[in-house]
Amino acid sequence: MTAFELNQEEARQLLEVLERYYPALRIEIANTDDREFRRALKVREAFMKEMITRLKERLK
Numbered sequence: 001m002t003a004f005e006l007n008q009e010e011a012r013q014l015l016e017v018l019e020r021y022y023p024a025l026r027i028e029i030a031n032t033d034d035r036e037f038r039r040a041l042k043v044r045e046a047f048m049k050e051m052i053t054r055l056k057e058r059l060k
Contacts, residue, residue, distance in 0.1 A: 008059065015055040018048050 025045055032038045
């Protein structure tokens with residue numbers, strides 16, 4: 001496992017990037033016909049959702 005530290009500003013900026021892209025990813029999933037690609041996008045969505053949750057917890 002690779003680990004690295006983010007300072008508060010870096011964590012805040014990363015959270016902003018993830019939150020901005022997340023809705024576009026949801027739309028992309030809904031508009032994708034290819035089942036394998038949709039599956040890969042859903043894996044990415046789950047990862048992003050988890051990261052958003054973890055970052056929000058850290059920034060409380």
